[in-house]
Amino acid sequence: MRYVGWTILITFWVALGAALHYTLPQRDVVRIVRVFEERQDLNDWTRIFWSRPDEQSDTFISRDVQFLQTVRANGRPMVYRNEDTGWSWPPYFKFDTSNLFTEAADATSTRAAPEWYVITHYGWRNEFLTIFPNAISLRQVDGPDASKGIPWVNIIILTTIAAIFYAIWVRWRRFRRARIDPTLEEIQDSWEAAGDAVSEKRGRIRRWLDTWKAK
Structure with missing residues (x-):
């Protein structure tokens, strides 16, 4: 899944760079x-x-x-x-x-x-x-x-695009920290709690079986 994300990201930046190089x-x-x-x-x-x-x-x-x-x-x-x-x-x-x-x-x-x-x-x-x-x-x-x-037009356009993407990136990080990361932590804690519960239940069953073996 990580490779798919990197592939999409690289493809996006290459396409954007080619479009800007052709247009500017x-x-x-x-x-x-x-x-x-x-x-x-x-x-x-x-x-x-x-x-x-x-x-x-x-x-x-x-x-x-x-x-x-x-x-x-x-x-x-x-x-x-x-x-x-x-x-x-x-x-x-x-x-x-x-x-x-x-x-x-x-x-x-x-x-x-x-x-x-x-x-x-x-x-x-x-x-x-x-x-x-x-x-x-x-x-x-x-x-x-x-x-x-001096290519003032290119400088202004590229600076504006960089500022827009930086603003989007900052807002995405804030949104991720405020919403996504806590949700993922809750899911992870739930999985860990469920895993602990299953392990404890298995331990009880194993101890109960051991009492029958002793008899």
């Missing part, structure tokens, strides 16, 4: 090399990794998606999608896809004359599943080693 904003310093629009098939099992800015998007089999092709400072490529989130999850309330696409097109540069930008995004990049992080905003920086800035 992240920043990359990149050089934008190309922007384009491409038709994408929305498979049923990867549809959750694409935005759903309106109800009609749930019924689409495919749709045109804007992409930003970039290169990181270490030379590794990274491709972002550019989609509105609308009022759906995650709650970025992004409605400026066209503006961001225009900014990215104006920010393209070559290896000989690079221009570096910080792209704020959420989501994951996975070549096997063909999923892309969604770009949220774009700002120019001096170079590839420029600071990405």
Whole structure:
């Protein structure tokens, strides 16, 4: 039973960590090399990794998606999608896809004359599943080693979540000490008392049998 509890607990924290890592904003310093629009098939099992800015998007089999092709400072490529989130999850309330696409097109540069930008995004990049992080905003920086800035949003959200779980844990400990532990102690005392009574009764029977053996 203990292993089942630990398994559920570990699974919960892993799922929560993965959800937060996917949802919370992240920043990359990149050089934008190309922007384009491409038709994408929305498979049923990867549809959750694409935005759903309106109800009609749930019924689409495919749709045109804007992409930003970039290169990181270490030379590794990274491709972002550019989609509105609308009022759906995650709650970025992004409605400026066209503006961001225009900014990215104006920010393209070559290896000989690079221009570096910080792209704020959420989501994951996975070549096997063909999923892309969604770009949220774009700002120019001096170079590839420029600071990405302090992630205040992540700090506030994670601190709030930690405070909520700590408050729940404290209240659970108080409830357990006040209600559950006394009840368990009463049950244990009852079992011990019952065990003592059974032992005493067995002892009496054994002594009574011993009197017959003596005769």
